[in-house]
Amino acid sequence: MTVHEVLELASFLVTVxxxxxxxxxxxxxxxRERENEEEEGYQLLSDAYNDFLKIVLANxxxxxxxxxxxxxxxxxxxxxxLVIFDMLISLFERAYLVGYKVEMxxxxxRRWNSWDDYMRExxxxxxxxxxxxxxxxxxxxxxxxxxxxxxxxxxxxxxLL
Numbered sequence: 001m002t003v004h005e006v007l008e009l010a011s012f013l014v015t016v017x018x019x020x021x022x023x024x025x026x027x028x029x030x031x032r033e034r035e036n037e038e039e040e041g042y043q044l045l046s047d048a049y050n051d052f053l054k055i056v057l058a059n060x061x062x063x064x065x066x067x068x069x070x071x072x073x074x075x076x077x078x079x080x081x082l083v084i085f086d087m088l089i090s091l092f093e094r095a096y097l098v099g100y101k102v103e104m105x106x107x108x109x110r111r112w113n114s115w116d117d118y119m120r121e122x123x124x125x126x127x128x129x130x131x132x133x134x135x136x137x138x139x140x141x142x143x144x145x146x147x148x149x150x151x152x153x154x155x156x157x158x159x160l161l
Contacts, residue, residue: 035107042111045095049118052091055084069127085128089135092119096143119147123154 001009056064062081063070070077095115104112122128129151136144152158 038108041098045091045098045115048091048094052087055087059084064125067125069125081127082131082134085131085135088122088128089132089139092147093139093143096146097140100146116150119150120154123147123151129155129157 056062059080061070062073062077062084064081064084070081073081092115099108099112099115101108123132132147132151136147148158
């Protein structure tokens with residue numbers, strides 16, 4: 001075999017074997033990076049919810065983690081409660097915009113189920129449910145439709161905006 005034939009054979013091998021391998025390795029790495037970015041986004045949202053719960057804890061007098069609303073809240077307590085609910089609905093909307101898809105992978109579905117559970121838990125509270133028409137004004141229409149469907153599912157009552 002001549003040097004020219006050896007180089008031609010090597011070029012052929014690189015084209016047939018090396019190039020598909022390189023493309024496959026590139027695609028695998030791209031998928032890993034995308035999964036890492038999605039995980040990081042989920043972790044940031046999870047951290048934001050934990051920060052929200054710290055605010056709830058700092059306002060324990062509002063009884064936001066109990067099953068029933070605070071009876072006869074003062075005007076100041078009402079104001080704090082509404083601000084906290086506004087923070088929560090903003091967090092839920094952000095989670096919806098970042099994490100919800102009509103068709104999800106099993107990993108995406110597991111992540112989303114946590115947010116779905118949080119929303120359902122809060123919608124079972126009368127004070128949060130009753131504040132929804134005010135809280136949802138100006139929010140993303142698809143998010144509004146999603147949380148209205150959850151409210152219907154959880155409470156059997158239509159949420160009117």
